[in-house]
Structures are given as structure tokens and as C-alpha cells.
Amino acid sequence: MEFADLKEKASKYLPPEKLTLLEEAYNYAAAAHAGQMRKSGEPFIEHPLNVAMTLADLQLDAATLSAALLHDVPEDANISLEQIDKKFGADVAKLVDGVTKLSKLALGPAIEDARRPGGNASLRQAENLRKMLVAMAEDLRVVFIKLADRFHNMRTLQALSPEKRRSIAKETMEIYAPLAHRLGIWELKWQLEDLAFRYLDPRHYRQVANLVDSKLAQRQNYLEHVSAILQGEFEKNGLNVEVSGRPKHLYSIYQKMEKYASQGKQFEDIYDVLALRVLVNDIPDCYHAVGIVHSLWHPIPGAFDDYIANPKPNGYQSLHTAVMSLGTTPLEVQVRTYQMHHIAEYGVAAHWRYKTAGKEDVNFEDRIGWLRQLIEWHRDMRGAEEFLESVKTDIFNDQVFVFTPKGEIKDLAKGATPIDFAYRIHTELGNRCIGAKANGRLVPLDYQLKNGEVVEIVTTKKDRGPSRDWLNVNMGYIKTHHAREKILAWFKKQERTENLDRGRELLEKELKHIGIKTVDRDALAKTFKYENADEFLMAIGYGAVSVHQVSMKLLSQQEQPRVVTPPTQTTKPTSQSSVSVMGTGSLLTNIAKCCNPVPGDDIIGYVTRNRGVTVHRQDCHNILHEEERERLVSVDWGMPKEELYPASIRIQAWDRVGLVRDVSTVVAEEKISILSMTVTENDDKTTTLAMTTQIKSLSQLTRLMAKLEGIRGIISINRVGADGSRSG
Structure with missing residues (x-):
């Protein structure tokens, strides 16, 4: 150059x-x-x-x-x-x-x-x-x-x-x-x-x-043909326009292909691969042009977006529609003025064009309002890495645009909830939030906001503060890092003793869930970069560290199972299942039905007389009381496979209408099958649900139990063996 x-x-x-x-x-x-x-x-x-x-x-x-x-x-x-x-x-x-x-x-x-x-x-x-x-x-x-x-x-x-x-x-x-x-x-x-x-x-x-190149000539011929038809129609209606093909870049096409593949559709079904752009002189001509397009070809339902009346926060304005052109071929058409087109291509950089020409872009500050907001947020962040996470989740994710009751537009990360919206407006509004309305109807606090909704937050006059459940990632109450930081800040201000006790209680409950009896808390604290166990437990108490994170860390550290009894032989065999047996010849393995171990559990093998090696959890009642210790051999889960394992759970809950339905819904949402379920009503107005599920790993079971705990009325959840003994 x-x-x-x-x-x-x-x-x-x-x-x-x-x-x-x-x-x-x-x-x-x-x-x-x-x-x-x-x-x-x-x-x-x-x-x-x-x-x-x-x-x-x-x-x-x-x-x-x-x-x-x-x-x-x-x-x-x-x-x-x-x-x-x-x-x-x-x-x-x-x-x-x-x-x-x-x-x-x-x-x-x-x-x-x-x-x-x-x-x-x-x-x-x-x-x-x-x-x-x-x-x-x-x-x-x-x-x-x-x-x-x-x-x-x-x-x-x-x-x-x-x-x-x-x-x-x-x-x-x-x-x-x-x-x-x-x-x-x-x-x-x-x-x-x-x-x-x-x-x-x-x-x-x-x-x-290759897909794009293979159809390039065909697509160009088609776009030239429909452009000529459309240009002629505009001229008949006295509209002065410029029609051109709009290129679709490869990464966007790939994203569309991935989305459409999940719906069983093909590359040819992506309607906005074929696209035209229509440039006109003023805003009335934009709407006039779309009317002409719709009168010529049948519009595809739900494919019209008006970004002129509702511009995007970065200043983008245009009318988008999709039609079935020439009978069966989907076609996207974008209509905008020349000035809108310049801003669409160059964004806020276009501001300097008008500035140097002696004009001022009065909307410029609105277009970078998100940036000014971000600079304010970063002052509250604890460190640079938290700030980076906030930017990635709150600013650079796909967006959803909603309105305040006064008509102000707010952009949030896609998947944001009413709680995210409340904290975006004001910290105190989030702390006092007890409910929400979207377009005038009550919605749950884990509701995912949709484009164009008017969101109203219902608050309490009492200084009650946020709920700890909002920090549970499995319950889906918040999406944005900004809201999480504000909630954490509130809990940090609470009493040290309260956070310490709650953290200890949550950790002990999680250790029971995953079948671990004891853990070095100081060593665990250091893996999470806390100075001592108390600081770590307080972090769990106010929500900076989730118990799910703790269980995943502990499970990942258990790459090799603890051996109850040293192997009595030294020959290293092969295994024909996802469990590898060490210290014996090539034997088939079976999962013990008394304790139902799953990948992630500490396990040990028992050499049977005619059924190969039966794999038990190391804390299984039968293993702990086994007299023939020489039959015990060291085993490992080996290479992971897509297998399903039975896992039994006992749930204690206050009896109420809809309890079984709520439990079944949570299990189904996790894509887990229920093999059996029995419900027992107790004299103290509680109900016991004994349920056997099919899971892939201990981490999946831990996640399920964490979500079940969030159901109203749940008292306790424990994993049990087939003999009814509780783990931990």
C-alpha cells in the first residue's frame, strides 16, 4: 500500500x-x-x-x-x-x-x-x-x-x-x-x-x-433478478431508492446453521443468507418501501422488526422484514435512510464526521450511555478480573431491550431477570425487590425478560435485603455479574458470625450430599485463595463461593480413589467396562445394587466367585463389614463413557398439594429419568419421597440435589443406598 x-x-x-x-x-x-x-x-x-x-x-x-x-x-x-x-x-x-x-x-x-x-x-x-x-x-x-x-x-x-x-x-x-x-x-x-x-x-x-462459494453464482443471479423486480415496483410508486445485495459474513452464517440444525433445518432454510438492502431519502419513505415489499411478496410471520421507532442502544436504526419471494424462496429486506446506513456501518465513529462538518450529533451521548454506566460500575468491582467478567456477561453478550414504567429503554444481557433489571436501575430497588410485573402481569423473579416488555418492580418498605437463593446459579434468579456483585456486597455487610455459621452449615450439608465425611478446611480454603477456613466459610455464607463450586473442586481432586485394602496381586489387567480393575486378571465388572456407585464416587471392587468384580462405594455397608478382605481389589472409573447409573434419593418435605409435580418438573428439566418413586405421608404433616433416578455422573446428581433444595417446603435431601442407608 x-x-x-x-x-x-x-x-x-x-x-x-x-x-x-x-x-x-x-x-x-x-x-x-x-x-x-x-x-x-x-x-x-x-x-x-x-x-x-x-x-x-x-x-x-x-x-x-x-x-x-x-x-x-x-x-x-x-x-x-x-x-x-x-x-x-x-x-x-x-x-x-x-x-x-x-x-x-x-x-x-x-x-x-x-x-x-x-x-x-x-x-x-x-x-x-x-x-x-x-x-x-x-x-x-x-x-x-x-x-x-x-x-x-x-x-x-x-x-x-x-x-x-x-x-x-x-x-x-x-x-x-x-x-x-x-x-x-x-x-x-x-x-x-x-x-x-x-x-x-x-x-x-x-x-x-465452501457452502457459500458453491452457490455464489446462483445467489448473485437470484439477487439481481429480485432487485430488478423490486426496483421496478418502487419506480411505479414514485419512490426514489437504491437497492443492493447485502453480504452475509461467514461467522453469522455458521451461527445460523448451528441454530437451524437444532431445529432440523438445512443451510437452504436460512432466510437471511439472501438479503437486500434498500436505501431511501427519509423516514416516511422507509415505511412506504416496506409496504411495497409486503404487497409484492408474502411476509414471513414474526420476521418484522422496527429499529427506527425503537433504535438499538448503539444508535442502529433500520426496518427489517423477511418475505417469501418468487413463491418459495425466503428473502430478508432491510430498509433505511442514507444517514441511518452510514451510522449502521460506522456507528459512533460517524459522530466525528458530523462534528468536523460543524454539526453536532445530539444523540451521541445516548449511544454511549452504556459506556458511562460501565465506568461507574467498575468502581464497585473488587478487582480487574471481576470487572472483565462483568464486561463479558453484561456488555458483550447478546442483549434484550426492555422499558421502565416511564418509557425509558434499558439494555440487559440476554436471559436477564427482573432482579437483574432492578439492580440495573438502582441498588436499593434490587435489595427491596419482592416481585415483578412484565406488561402488567405478575411474573416470577426467575422469569427471563423479553424484548419490548415494560418491567415494573414490586418492592417492600421493610429493609429486608436480597435473598440468598438469588446467588444460587442453579436456580436462575440472576444473569448479570453486576447484580451478583450488588447482592454479595449486601451480604458482606451482615454479621460475621451469621455468615460463618451459615457457611459451615452449607458446607456440611454439601459434604453429606457428595458422600465425603471429612475434609481439610484450611487446605480447601487455600485452593479458593482464602487465607484460612473462617474466611472461606464466611465467603460461602454470604454467597461469594457456592457449595456447587466446592463439590466440583473436591470431586476433581479425587482423580484416584482411596484404597481400603492394598491389592494382593500385581498383574495389571484390562477391563471390558468403564471401570478398570487393577491387581487381578481380566474380569467383567458389575455395579453393586446395594449402594449404586456413580462416576465420581470413591469405589472398590469385590471379586465374586462367578460374576467377575462387583463395584461398590468405599463407604458401602457391605464393604465395611466384609470379612474376606483378600477379595477386595483396587478399581478406578477409567475412561468416561456415556452410561447411565441408578441413584436413589430420599426427600423429606412438608406435605402440600403440587409437591410431587414440582419435584418431577425439576428432574425433567435436568433431563434425568425417574426409574421409580414412592410417596409416604407421615403423621407430623411431612412427606417422604423415595426416588431412584438414572444419572451420568456424581456432578449431575449434585446439581440435581441443589436444584431440588430450592423447591418450596423441602426439609432435607439425602442420597441413599438400596438398603436404605444414607450417605455421609
Whole structure:
């Protein structure tokens, strides 16, 4: 690429005196980088030149383009910011300084020009994402340069090692592409996604690319045909429009294919692979154009979206519809004005086009309101990694848009609940929340909000605070990290003794669930990075650590089962099941029906006289009282297989109508089969449910028992053996 190409593109929207600044910046950068080469083998100046060209596509101002050309000069040529300030002015120097500070520690793993590799990559990524977002609040142009910088690095990623390529691509998919999306820069967003997709999943990337290429000519002919028909219809109605085919990028098609495959549909059924874009002069023409499309071809029910009346938070506006064109072929049509199209392609970057033209984009602050909110949130976060998690879950996930009773639109992560909404509005509203309404009807607090709903929070006047159940990930009360942080903060303020006692009680109950009698609490605390057992138990008490996390950690540590009796032989055999037997010859294995062990349990084998090895839990009543200890052999679960194991549970609950239905519903939601169930009514107005289920692993059983505990009226849940003995 030559500077003449950049100059020609910039000359279409910049005045001549600004082009002079641009040329001076290029000459300065070229001299500073003289003799330097990139790992791809090209002269280093190619990189800043390509970054500036990408920003010229966004029609950014001369200061931003100049800073893009100079952004690597301080670090790579040992030139001070004072020198840049003196030659190019304070605005350019400030932007170069902002980009330089972000580049000193690359986001995540070291990219090809990073100067400080190593260290905690996750923490480094989190800290620098925080810096980037704070820099955005001060001057968004710094992040435009950073996005363009990442875009060109992704285009030349082939020069790096496979490990670095994948690491950088993963970060691009998780951070940079979503950031471009939230800023509304569609042109960069889809290209970053496709480039990352290529390195993260090359097999599916080639599959989608081949599918698209194989039908390219056919699709182009079809789009030309329907475009001509539609253009003629618009002309008949006196509407001046511009009709063009809209490209669909590969990662988006792959996501659609995955979604449609789960519904038994094929690639040909994806209606928005074939798409047209219609550009008109004003808003009334948008609605007029959609009316013409619907009168010409039959609209697909439920496929019309009005983003003009209800713009997305990043400023995107358009009308989307889908029709069955020419009889049986699905076709998506997007209709928008020319100005809407420019904002759709370049997002908040378009703000600078109007600013430099002497106009002010009055909606600009609204479009980055989510960013201002985020900067406020990060002050409450305990550390950089929590902040990163909050950004990924609350900002970069798919969104749902709902309204307050006053008509204000709020965007939340997809799957958000009324509790998430309440904490988004105000911490105190969340703490006092006792119910919610969506579109005027009462909904449960674990209800997943839907686009367009008006949400109203019902509160109590008492200072009761949130429920601990809201922190239980298995119960689905909250989705966003922001709400979780606010709830945790409330519980942290409660009495130390209360949290300590509750944490101890929850841990003891969970240990019984998973059949572990004793555990070194200080050692366990250290695995969760707490100084001592008390601090750890308090964290469980106020919800910072869930008992499910504890059980998963304990189970993962038990890779080798404890041996009750040393093996009496030394021959290592093979096993014909998912249980491997050590210390004996090749024998078949059977699961003992007295204790029903499942993968994850500590197990031991008993050599029978004619049925091979029977596998028991190590705490099984029959094993503990076995007299012929020489028949016991060491066994392991071996390689995991998709097998089902019976597991019996005894539930004690207050008797009420609907109890059995609620229990059955929870089991069904976990996709677990019930082999048998007996219900016994007791004299003390309680009910005992004895249930045998089919499960795949101990972790699945633990998750089920945690969810069953959340059912109203449950007193206790225990796993039992076939002989009725409780575990633990």
C-alpha cells in the first residue's frame, strides 16, 4: 500500500490543509520506522499505513489518521511525546499517548509487537480492558485506533505461531468484535469475527466458506433478478431508492446453521443468507418501501422488526422484514435512510464526521450511555478480573431491550431477570425487590425478560435485603455479574458470625450430599485463595463461593480413589467396562445394587466367585463389614463413557398439594429419568419421597440435589443406598 492511496481516500472528505498534516505525519513515521520489518516480512510502515486506511474508511478526522500513522513511533523509534506534541499538536500527541499506554501491555497474550510478554495473561487482559474502557470515556478515538490496529494484526496473523494465532483470535472474538458491535461499527465487527472464526474453528470455517462459494453464482443471479423486480415496483410508486445485495459474513452464517440444525433445518432454510438492502431519502419513505415489499411478496410471520421507532442502544436504526419471494424462496429486506446506513456501518465513529462538518450529533451521548454506566460500575468491582467478567456477561453478550414504567429503554444481557433489571436501575430497588410485573402481569423473579416488555418492580418498605437463593446459579434468579456483585456486597455487610455459621452449615450439608465425611478446611480454603477456613466459610455464607463450586473442586481432586485394602496381586489387567480393575486378571465388572456407585464416587471392587468384580462405594455397608478382605481389589472409573447409573434419593418435605409435580418438573428439566418413586405421608404433616433416578455422573446428581433444595417446603435431601442407608 502507498501513502497516495490513503491521501486519495482522505481527500474525499478532508480539506486540503488537513491533508498536509497527514502527509507530514506519514513522512515522520516512515523515517522513524526506516529499516524495521514485521514478522510477516513487510516493511513496518505498512502496519500504521493500513491502520490509518481503515480509519479513513470510517471517515475519521485528520488528527485520528495522523495518530494512527504515528502510534508505534514512541515505542519503536524512541521518540518522546513532547517531540510529537511540538510537531503535530496536542490533539495528535494525546491520541498517540493513549494508544501507547494501551499497547505497553497487550490485551491478553502478547501480540507480535508486544514488548512485555509473560505474567498473568488473564489479569493483564482484565486490567487493560479496564484501561481501554476508561480511555474510551475520555476520547473514543483512542479505541478506534486500537480496533483498526487489531484488525490489521488479524489480517497478518498467519506470520505468528499456531498457539499465538489461536490465543489472539480468541481474544478478538471475546473482546474486540463485541466492542466494535457495541460501538455500532458493523464494518469492523463482521470482519473481525470472520478473521477470528478462521483461526478458532478452521474446519467449520472451510465448511461454511465452501457452502457459500458453491452457490455464489446462483445467489448473485437470484439477487439481481429480485432487485430488478423490486426496483421496478418502487419506480411505479414514485419512490426514489437504491437497492443492493447485502453480504452475509461467514461467522453469522455458521451461527445460523448451528441454530437451524437444532431445529432440523438445512443451510437452504436460512432466510437471511439472501438479503437486500434498500436505501431511501427519509423516514416516511422507509415505511412506504416496506409496504411495497409486503404487497409484492408474502411476509414471513414474526420476521418484522422496527429499529427506527425503537433504535438499538448503539444508535442502529433500520426496518427489517423477511418475505417469501418468487413463491418459495425466503428473502430478508432491510430498509433505511442514507444517514441511518452510514451510522449502521460506522456507528459512533460517524459522530466525528458530523462534528468536523460543524454539526453536532445530539444523540451521541445516548449511544454511549452504556459506556458511562460501565465506568461507574467498575468502581464497585473488587478487582480487574471481576470487572472483565462483568464486561463479558453484561456488555458483550447478546442483549434484550426492555422499558421502565416511564418509557425509558434499558439494555440487559440476554436471559436477564427482573432482579437483574432492578439492580440495573438502582441498588436499593434490587435489595427491596419482592416481585415483578412484565406488561402488567405478575411474573416470577426467575422469569427471563423479553424484548419490548415494560418491567415494573414490586418492592417492600421493610429493609429486608436480597435473598440468598438469588446467588444460587442453579436456580436462575440472576444473569448479570453486576447484580451478583450488588447482592454479595449486601451480604458482606451482615454479621460475621451469621455468615460463618451459615457457611459451615452449607458446607456440611454439601459434604453429606457428595458422600465425603471429612475434609481439610484450611487446605480447601487455600485452593479458593482464602487465607484460612473462617474466611472461606464466611465467603460461602454470604454467597461469594457456592457449595456447587466446592463439590466440583473436591470431586476433581479425587482423580484416584482411596484404597481400603492394598491389592494382593500385581498383574495389571484390562477391563471390558468403564471401570478398570487393577491387581487381578481380566474380569467383567458389575455395579453393586446395594449402594449404586456413580462416576465420581470413591469405589472398590469385590471379586465374586462367578460374576467377575462387583463395584461398590468405599463407604458401602457391605464393604465395611466384609470379612474376606483378600477379595477386595483396587478399581478406578477409567475412561468416561456415556452410561447411565441408578441413584436413589430420599426427600423429606412438608406435605402440600403440587409437591410431587414440582419435584418431577425439576428432574425433567435436568433431563434425568425417574426409574421409580414412592410417596409416604407421615403423621407430623411431612412427606417422604423415595426416588431412584438414572444419572451420568456424581456432578449431575449434585446439581440435581441443589436444584431440588430450592423447591418450596423441602426439609432435607439425602442420597441413599438400596438398603436404605444414607450417605455421609
